[in-house]
Each structure stands twice: as structure tokens, then as C-alpha cells.
Amino acid sequence: MFTLPLGDTARLRPLEPRHAQEFLAHIDRARPYVDPWIPWATFSTDLASATAVLQRYADKQAEDTARIYGIWLDGTLVGGVMFTRFDSTSGVCEVGCWLEAAGEGRGLVTRACRALIDWAFTERGMTRVEWWAAAGNTRSIEVARRLGMTRDGVLRQHSLYRGVRRDSEVWSVLSEEWSLAGKAAATGEAAAAEVSASDVKAELDRLMRTFLGAFANTGGSRPNLDVIREVFIPQGMIIANVGDEPVVYDIDSFIEPREKVLTDGTMTEFSEWEVAERTEIFGSIAHRFSEYRKSGILNGEPFEGEGRKTTQFIRTPDGWRLSSMAWDDV
Template identity: 65%
Template sequence: MFAVPLAENAELRPLEPWQAPEFLAHIERGRAHIDPWIPWASFSTDLESARSTLQRYADRQNSDSGRIYGIWRDGTLVGGVMFVHFDAKSGTCEIGAWTEPAGEGGGLVTAAVRLLLDYAFTTRGLHRAEWWCSAANARSRAVAERVGMTRDGVLREWFLHNGVRHDKEVWGILAPEWAAATARD
């Protein structure tokens, strides 16, 4: 297994089905913070369902259509990032992220998203990466802005969660924009 440093006390690693107990404990610690934004948090309520969530991403990785990674801070799983959708043939992907309160601050999610963007554009040659978030999720929107994405639009009342319709913002960045941004850094 590999680990990529995100900060002095934090790293990004693959998140796999065998880690379901740790994943479930993390979701339980942060459920109130994660559930409003990440649909699978509602479904990961016991060991079997947590393992199933991670297995879906393992299956997506096997078919090169998605992946999931955890963010560990001081040895504890506190969040993660994922390729919600990854389509090398069409040259597009969607990146998502989540964190419990203990994972906030320090730019860990932003650093992890940058790693995924670099992989998508530089290693895999994709053309477009997207970030979909609830219009009410200011922290998620801020990550999209920090990595140089442009808000492409808002899908009004696009999804139903806990009986309430929410607007969904769609953000995107293109390979040439990413190349220009990384060249400036």
C-alpha cells in the first residue's frame, strides 16, 4: 500500500473494503457533519453496509471508473477524497470529498483534491474534471475555488435529501487551465 504525505501529520492512502471497521467508526464520529453532503453516509450504518460502500469503490477501481482514498491525520481516518466518476474514454471525471470535524483545517482536503486533479490530468490525460456540491455547502464550494475550478452552473432543486430539495452546483476545470495553474505555482 502507498501513502502520500499531505502535511507533516497527515497522509492520503487507498481506502479499501478490509478497512470497513475503521471507515464505519469515522462515519459515526462525523455522521452529523458528513450526512447532509455525502449520500453514502446515510447508507453506511453498520459494518456490512460500510464494507459494501467501500466494495462499490473497489469495483469501480477495478473497472477504472472510480476510486476512493482516505485522509489520515495523526493515524486516524478523518476524511477522504474520491473519483465519484472516472471515464478515461470520454476524458472526464468527477471528484468529491468529505471530512469529519477533526479533518478540517490545515488544507488537507484541498491538498488531496490537487493530487487527484494532477493524476487525472497529468498521468491519465483527462480533459475535464468536475466538482458537484450542494449550493448550501460553503466549505465544499471553497475547495473548488481554491483548486481553480469555475462554477459552470446550478441545477435548481436537483436532489432530495431528508425530505428537502437542494440546489446542486457544478464546478469544472479543464486540462489546459490546470496546466496553467500548476505552472504558476
């Protein structure tokens, strides 16, 4: 068994059936973050099902068709990377990842995926490595960008999750592209700058994901709007610009009416997610332009919608926080 360092206290190594108990505990922590994007996480709900997931990958590794690896930080399993498909005959494979909150903002997934891609090209002679991501999974898409991948296209309404069809983006990198640019980007001063910038970007992604996830009440779950107070500075401002005049909220006045309709049965099966974003970071301030979609059931009638948000962030002594947000539904 190999162990590959990913940093001072982080390690990458095979994730095997013998790790099932540890894997289950990790998935229980990670479930709110990975369940919308990693379907097999939904199936790891007890020791037997967690063992079955890892055994399935062990069997596929024996067949040379897939592999799975865990990321340990300070001795605790916090995430992993995998070859979800590995076809040595065609020379095409697919890489995926997942991570719980404790591992975020350190560049662990990016470094682990680089190791897998480098192995696939240099040791196994693969021609193409793919990356598939739900269109709303901005964090996954950002990893693809940092890996130097190219977006090949979007498969519209490709996947079904809890009654909602979602678009899937397909990204890829070719062996010749990797040899020219991929490994160079992972070395020297350019890589150090990238890791630093990517750490900030990962934290801003996490804040936005937490904000949007606060409203979800799908599958009978309760929304957790209290986390909005955690991701915003206390003086934060939220502006709805969807009518004739803008409506300006402070944090409390924004939360109260939304918490009511999301918990009294007025609006059920609600979720919203980013489908595109552009984030710019300037030292201790940043802003983000987002396109998002939403769906749910309002007064018994299914609905879907979309809109745009602009969000401002500032770095505080307690870390990055949202300072203001404005949105417009279209």
C-alpha cells in the same frame, strides 16, 4: 499500495474494504457534518454496510470508473477524497471529498484533491474534472474555488434530501487551465499564503455550519442549541431586523424561545443552510455576508423561507469565535 504525504502527520492512501471497521468508526464521528452532503454516508451504519460501500468502490476501481482514498491524520482516518465518476473514454471525471471535524482547518482536502486532479490530467490524460456540490454546501464550494475551478452553472432542485429539493452547483477545471494555473497555485510563496488564508476560511466556515446546524431537528433528531454558546463569545449579540424595529438578543435570550419551539412539537423537520456567502478576513477580525434558506413544518404546515445574515468574527486566545450576527428574512 501508495502513501502520499499531505503534511507532517497527514497521509493519503487508498481506502479499501479491509478498512471497513476503521471507516465505520470515522463515519460515526463525521456523520453530523457529512450526512447532509455525502449520501452514501447515510448507508454506512454498521460493519456490513460500511464494508459494502468500500467494496463497491473497489469494484468500480477494477472497472476504472471510480476510486476512493482516505486521509489519515496522526494515524487516524479523518476524511477522504474520491473520483465519484471516472470516464476515461469521454475524458471527464468528478472529484468529491468529505472530512470530520478533527481534520478541519489544515488544508488537507485541498492538497488531496490537487493530487487527484494532477494525476487525472498528467497520468490519465483527462480533459475535464468536475466538482458537484449542493448549493448550501459552502465548504465544498470553497474547496472548488481554491482548486481554481469555474462554476459552470446551477441545476435547480436537482437533488432530494429528506423531503427537500436542493439546487446543485457544477464546477470544473480543464486540463489546459490546470497546466497553466492549477499547479502554479500549489507551489511557492503563493501556495503558503493560500494555505494560511484557507485555514482561517475553513474555520469560519465550520463555525457558521455549526451555528446553522444547531437548529436542525430533521428526522426526529434533537436540536443542539448549546453549541451556540461554544461558537459565540460570551458577550455575543444577535439581532433580528425583520420587523419595524430591530430586536436585540444576548446569547441566552436568543436560545431560550427557539429551543422551546424546536423541542415541543411546534416546529419539526426544520433546517437552514447557506446558499451563498462572501467572507473577508482582516488579520484577527472577519465578516461574512450570507444568503440562506430554511424549511420545516410549523404547527403542522410545511413552510420554506430565505433571508440574509451578516456575521462578525474575532480571533480569541481560544480560536475564532462569532461576536455578532444580524439577519433579515425576505
